[in-house]
Amino acid sequence: MKDMVEGYTTPDGRQIGGVLMELKNITLRFGGVVAIKDISFDIREGEIRAIIGPNGAGKSSMLNVISGFYVPTEGEVWFHGQKRPAMRPYQVARLGIARTFQNIALFDGMSVLDNIMTGRLTLMKSGLLSQAMWWGSAAAEENEHREKVEKIIDFLEIQNIRKTPVGRLPYGLKKRVELARALAAEPKILLLDEPMAGMNVEEKEDMCRFILDVNDEFGTTTVLIEHDMGVVMDLSDRVVVMDYGRKIGDGPPDEVRNNQDVIDAYLGVAHD
Numbered sequence: 001m002k003d004m005v006e007g008y009t010t011p012d013g014r015q016i017g018g019v020l021m022e023l024k025n026i027t028l029r030f031g032g033v034v035a036i037k038d039i040s041f042d043i044r045e046g047e048i049r050a051i052i053g054p055n056g057a058g059k060s061s062m063l064n065v066i067s068g069f070y071v072p073t074e075g076e077v078w079f080h081g082q083k084r085p086a087m088r089p090y091q092v093a094r095l096g097i098a099r100t101f102q103n104i105a106l107f108d109g110m111s112v113l114d115n116i117m118t119g120r121l122t123l124m125k126s127g128l129l130s131q132a133m134w135w136g137s138a139a140a141e142e143n144e145h146r147e148k149v150e151k152i153i154d155f156l157e158i159q160n161i162r163k164t165p166v167g168r169l170p171y172g173l174k175k176r177v178e179l180a181r182a183l184a185a186e187p188k189i190l191l192l193d194e195p196m197a198g199m200n201v202e203e204k205e206d207m208c209r210f211i212l213d214v215n216d217e218f219g220t221t222t223v224l225i226e227h228d229m230g231v232v233m234d235l236s237d238r239v240v241v242m243d244y245g246r247k248i249g250d251g252p253p254d255e256v257r258n259n260q261d262v263i264d265a266y267l268g269v270a271h272d
C-alpha cells in the first residue's frame, strides 16, 4: 500500500517521497472563459505526474498555475507545506520550478551552450555586467556555472552540437536543448508541456529515456503534459485527467485507463 505521508518505492525501484505541492480547489478564469474549474490534486516528491486531456481542457493553464506564472482566480497552491502567496515574476523565477513550452522558446541565433546558460540566469549572483567583464568573483562563478552546464550537456548527449546555433537544429534536438535549459536551473519541479509533440518514434523513445534518467539522476519531480498514451503509461506514476477545465480522473495510469469517464471523454478518440 502506498504510504500517503512518507512515500513509497515504485515497481522499478524509484523512491517517491511525501507531498511536495498541493493544488486546492483551483479555479482560473480569463474573462468569461473558465480554463480551470475547482480542481484539486497533489504532486509528490520525485514523482512523474502526467496531465492529460483533450485540446483546450486547461492543461497548459494548469502548468502555468503550478509554475506561479498564473495566479488562480480561486483556490490555493501549497508548496513545501506552506501556502504560496501571489508573486511577482522575479520571485516566481526563484521558486525552483523550471519548464519547457508547448511551442519551443529558444534563442535561434545563439549556440546550444549559450541557450542552456540562460537557464542559470536566476541562479547567478554577480550581475550580468561583471560576468561579461570577467571580474574577480564573477569569473569564479562563471566557471561554476559552466561546469554545471557541461554536466547537463554530457548527460543529455548533446556534446557534438554545443556550438551549433539552435536555429539550425532539427526539431527533436531543439526539444532536447529546451530540456537542458530547464535542467540548468536545477529545478525542484520540472514542468514539461508536450515534450514529445511532433516527434518521430525514435525521438520519442530518446526523450522518454532522458525524462526517466533525469528523474533518476537528479531526483527531479516532474509534471508533464502528453497526448501519447503509450508514453504516459510508460513514464508516469500518476495521471490527472482534465476535460473542459474539470478533473475527471486521477490515479495510476492503468487505473485511469479503465476509468469510464476518461474513456468517454478522451481515450475513445484518436490523438496525435
Ligand SMILES: Nc1ncnc2c1ncn2[C@@H]1O[C@H](COP(=O)(O)OP(=O)(O)OP(=O)(O)O)[C@@H](O)[C@H]1O
Pocket: 030, 033, 034, 035, 053, 054, 055, 056, 057, 058, 059, 060, 061, 062, 102
Ligand atoms: N491567456 C489566455 N487568455 C484567454 N483564454 C485563455 C488563455 N489561455 C488559455 N485560454 C483558454 O483556456 C482554455 C484552456 O486552454 P489551455 O491552453 O490551458 O488548454 P490545453 O489543455 O493546454 O490545450 P492544448 O491541448 O490545445 O494545448 C481554452 O479555452 C483557451 O482558449
Ligand SMILES: [Mg+2]
Pocket: 059, 060, 061, 102
Ligand atoms: Mg496546452
